[in-house]
Amino acid sequence: MKKYTFTEKKDTRSGFGAGLLELGKQNPDVVALCADLTESLKMDAFAKEFPDRFFQVGIAEANMIGMAAGMxxxxxxxxxxxxxxxxxxxxxxxxxxSVAYxxxxxxxCASHAGLTLGEDGATHQILEDIGLMKMLPGMTVINTCDFNQTKAATMAVAKHHGPVYLRFGRPAVPNFTAPDQVFEIGKAVMLNEGTDVTIIATGHLVWKAIEAGEQLAAQGISAEIINIHTIKPLDEExxxxxxxxxxxVVTAEEHQMHGGLGDAVAQALARHLPAPQEFVAVNDSFGESGTPDELMKKYGLDTVNIVEAVNKVMKRK
Amino acid sequence: MADIAQLKNLSSQVRRDIVRMVHAVNSGHPGGSLGCVEYFVALYNVIMKHDPKNFSMDGKGEDLFFLSNGHISPVFYSVLARNGYFPVEELKSFRKLNTRLQGHPTTHEHLPGVRVASGSLGQGMSVAIGAALAKKLNNDKSTIYSLHGDGELQEGQIWEAAMYASANKVDNYIATVDYNGRQIDGDVDNVLSLGNLKAKFEAFGWHVIEESKGNDLECVIAVLNKAKGETGKGKPVIILLRTEMGAGVDFMMGTHKWHGKAPNDEQLQTALAQLPETLKDY
Structure with a gap:
């Protein structure tokens, strides 16, 4: 079993900011628009470096999307x-x-996704966005797991022609993927090979899946762990x-059970290879105020929940 | 530039195209389409610098037009076809299965001349502003045009866009309001009044030009030229163009009832009798 370590915790949104700045230097056609959240989205470095290519639109998101389409x-x-x-x-x-059709x-590019936005509460904690975006024909949907992967994804999507939804978040999480990784849209990343159960995780749940894998190994269970950064197109193969x-299989995500990664995996399995599946996801509920850790615990999105789901699904084999 | 007599002939033919298109599929929006014939003919045949034979999405070096009130697609399609963007014959396929001439305009079927989908209202001004900013970034001195229904101005996104355009001096852009005073449920004043539209746009920092004769071709050409003269002065420009819904077909005027209704066989003949065939019918 491969052992994953990290030297520091960093927020995925900063990975986006770093990737965007790099892109700005590489490609003069890259422009950025922000709706009054420049610092929260870590777009300030781009804005400072490339003021002519940064567009502050104010609190007017509908106009921002339309303007982006026009640009x-x-x-x-x-x-x-x-x-x-x-x-x-x-x-x-x-x-x-204006964009997809x-x-x-x-x-x-969307930050503060899911429960880990924390104290602001449910008005801001969207848990339906992956579902909304993956239903749109032609939309690519990406949810990254750490700083390095988010930076690499940001740079990769610029080279892909077509609309992309890139989802990341606010909290500092273990930065464990390689800084020089090649980000391939639509390609799953095998984190650990195993034989007893497949754990498929996306976003902030990827590190928790790694932790779960270590606990399961101690119980004598060999878990195969896959990092799905691209939910659409899904690497069905x-x-x-x-x-x-x-x-x-166990799927794990910071999203509603309905419409998320788990749904996509279940659909692929139902069509090609029906198999028992358990879902680590929010079960038809809004979030609430609290610290990110408290919320992940309360809504069943923690390492322990993945371990429990594995034990449950293995009994259904 | 064609002379006025030729352009008036074209306008009559465009009106024939409109009523024949909606009649053929018993659906579509003739009222607003008829009311905007002079605007489209003036824009595409006199005002805009554009290249119908070599359509490219980016339209570098060309003036670009965005139709925000996409339901008046019949007039848009007719004028595009009559300008050579695609064969006039293709007007036959309007709203039929596998057509490039969808009920509302779209880029999805790659119809030359269309650069964004519209239909869900209120989105075109934002798109036009984005295109105008891209022109500025590219040092392209061309002008962006857009058309909006007056009822469409009830959508909030329009005012987000209007606020942005003046605050950021998007002055290579001329919007026009098809100010016919009617929408599906009746008179705009009764459905949801726009109040003093001129004052509203002025308060939003736009240069506002009013034109009361939106179905007089010479007046429309003149007002568009006047608007062009106001570009590059630090303000977005908007024309409040008073038109008559259903203009050119007597029984379709003076009412909102022909917003989205097709004429029957008899009504079609009545309408066509009022509109001389000047070019060839498709």
């Missing part, structure tokens, strides 16, 4: 930035018509290959 006409690659809630639910129709090369071997 692609003329060859720009716009990155929009606001919280995940305001990046999706608030502007769904604008994304649907119009096939515009807009990168919708990697998932099916793994489940063909382990015969059962």
């Amino acid at each position: 692609t006409i003329g060859g720009k690659i716009p990155f929009t930035g606001t919280f995940a809630n305001f990046s999706t639910g608030r502007v769904y129709d604008q994304i649907r018509q 119009s096939d515009k090369n807009v990168k919708i 990697a998932i099916l290959k793994s489940v063909a071997k382990t015969k059962c």
Whole structure:
């Protein structure tokens, strides 16, 4: 079993900020738009370095999405930035018509996704955004797990033509993936090979899946752990290959059970390889105020919940 | 530039195209389309610098137009076809299965001349502003145009966009309001009054130009030229263009009832009798 370590905890949003700054230096067509959350989205370095290519739109997200769509006409690659809630639910129709249906090369970058936004509470803790975005035809949906992966993803999506939803978050989490990684959209990352169960995790739940894998190993259970950063298009091949071997699966995500990664995996399995599956996800509920750790614990998104789900699913084999 | 007589002939033919298109599929929006014929003919045949034969999405070096009130697609399609963006024959396929001429305009089927989907209202001004900013970044001196329904101005996104455009001096942009005073449920004043629209846009920092004769081709050309003269002065420009819904077909005027209703066979003949065939019918 591969052992993962990290030297520091960092927030994924800072990975986005670092990637965007790098992109600004590399590609003069990259522009950025932000709806009054420049510092929260870590877009301030880009804004300072490239003031002519940074557009402060104020608290007007619908206009921001429409403007981004318009800027692609003329060859720009716009990155929009606001919280995940305001990046999706608030502007769904604008994304649907002006971006997705119009096939515009807009990168919708969303921070503070999920419960780990913390104390601001449920109004800001969107847990439906992956579902909303993955339903849109042609939309690529990415949810990254740490600083390095978020930076690499930010740079990769600029090279991909088409609308992308890039989801990341607020809390500092273990930064364990390689700084020089090649980010391949739609390609699962095998973290640990195993034989008894497949754990498929995305975003902040990836590190917790690694922790769960260590605890399971101590119990004598060999878990195969897959990091899914791209929920759409889903790397079905990697998932099916793994489940063909382990015969059962646990999915883990900071999102509603309905519409998230678990749904996507279940659909792939139902079509090709029916297998028992347990879901570590929020079960049809809004969040609330609290610290990120408290919330992850209360809503069942912790390491212990993955371990419990594994024990449960293995009995269903 | 074609002379006025030729442009008036084109306008009559565009009106024929509109009523024939919606009649053929018994659906679509003739009222607003008829009311905007002069605006489209003036824009595409006189005002804009554009290249119908070599359509490219980016339109570098060209003036660009965005239709925000996408339901008036019949007039848009007719004028695009009559300008050579695609074969006039293709107007036959309007709203039919597998067509590029969808009920509301879209880029999805790659119809030359369309640069963004519209239909869900209120989004086109934001898109036009984005395109205008891209022009500035590219040092492209061309102008961006957009058209909006007056009822459409009830959408909040319009005012987000209006606020942005003036605050950021988007002055290579001319919006126009199809100010016909009617929407699906009746008169705009009764559904949700726009109040003093001129004062509203002025308060939002725009240069506002009013034109009361939106179905007089010479007046429309003149007001668009006047608007062009106001670009580059630090303010976005908007024309409040008074039009008549259903203009050119007597029984479709003076009411909101032909907003989204097709004429029957008899009504089509009545309408066509009022609109001389000047170019060839498709």
